[in-house]
Amino acid sequence: MYESGKTAQVAAEMRSNNLTLLAISEIRWTQAGQRRLLTGELLLYSGHEESDAPHTQGVGFRLSKQAQRALIGWEAHGSRIITASFRTKMKRIKMNVVQCYAPTNDSEEEDKDYFYNRLQKILEILPDKDIILMGDFNTKIGPDNTGYKQVMGTHTLGEMSENGERFVDLCALNNLVIEGSIFPHKRIHKSTWVSPAGTTENQIDHVCISKKFRRSLQDIRVRRRADAASDHHLVVARLKLKLKKNWIDTSDRRVKYNVSLLKDHKTKEDFGPRLKNKFSVLQDRSEEEEDSVLNRWQKVRHTLRSVC
Known part of the structure; x- marks a missing residue:
């Protein structure tokens, strides 16, 4: 391969x-x-x-x-x-x-x-x-x-x-x-x-x-x-054992965020620092731990979703 x-x-x-x-x-x-x-x-x-x-x-x-x-x-x-x-x-x-x-x-x-x-x-x-x-x-x-x-x-x-x-x-x-x-x-x-x-x-x-x-x-x-x-x-x-379509895992379903809320000045000011702080903590942990690319991506995705 x-x-x-x-x-x-x-x-x-x-x-x-x-x-x-x-x-x-x-x-x-x-x-x-x-x-x-x-x-x-x-x-x-x-x-x-x-x-x-x-x-x-x-x-x-x-x-x-x-x-x-x-x-x-x-x-x-x-x-x-x-x-x-x-x-x-x-x-x-x-x-x-x-x-x-x-x-x-x-x-x-x-x-x-x-x-x-x-x-x-x-x-x-x-x-x-x-x-x-x-x-x-x-x-x-x-x-x-x-x-x-x-x-x-x-x-x-x-x-x-x-x-x-x-x-x-x-x-x-x-x-x-x-x-x-x-x-x-x-x-x-x-x-x-x-x-x-x-x-x-x-x-x-x-x-x-x-x-x-x-x-x-x-x-x-x-x-x-x-x-x-x-x-x-x-x-x-x-x-003879046939496969069946699996149920939809709602935890992995793509979430649509209401990005229009960022037009509000107060919401935007609150969102920016929170996201920055979360990623600062994530970066510090990444420097201490040796993770695979896949694990790092999962952490980045989870961090972004949690702030949103």
Whole structure:
């Protein structure tokens, strides 16, 4: 996504594959935020918190207009995890989607421990446990599901790696089913990654869903024709769980202020000093605290609204 023209290329593939929600790994943008694209989609992203950090890792969601209407909220969790919640047409059911980019099998043990511990804490605090967990987990789980029959099937590639053991244990602890192992597809519709030389293929991208909703997932397979200049193939899941337009949050509704009141000399004299004092306090706090651009903008907006 950091390369020139990649955003438009991904948008074209999203529309051609008729995707409601697209989860992305290695977005390579720094900090966190959201961006409205010219094509109408909304991009939510989470990267390294420092603005001068290297353009590596990063995760994000790309939302169609339908998904935008159902969006309840989202949260950034650093350069490897992002979450979003959506309203569905099933009464009282929210869909909590978690997108991840896990450390590789060769990474330091400390990095892997930190990632899985943090992911576990995030899964524990998600409401209702209506979870879809997906992303590039850099892990092979293999077809041997001995001891894990409640978590995975046998329709997978390769042999279970160390990362695979961590991943499967996480799913077992949180009552998640690895759906890519359930559906019996051909090999070309299972392998999600191909080596630069094109000689090796692995199944390292996975989609998991809470056990009580496993029947909602009708199919999951790889679409190899999607072109985004990546060494990963597009993994598509088809769910019966439909999104619903979310209620209007009146707290975020644009407020119209009666600016004609400023024509009154007394009102104008009262408004000016109040606004100046508020922003002076905000500036002093900003110099003491290290905030992201998004957080600073939220504070500026809140300050202006409160004075108005």
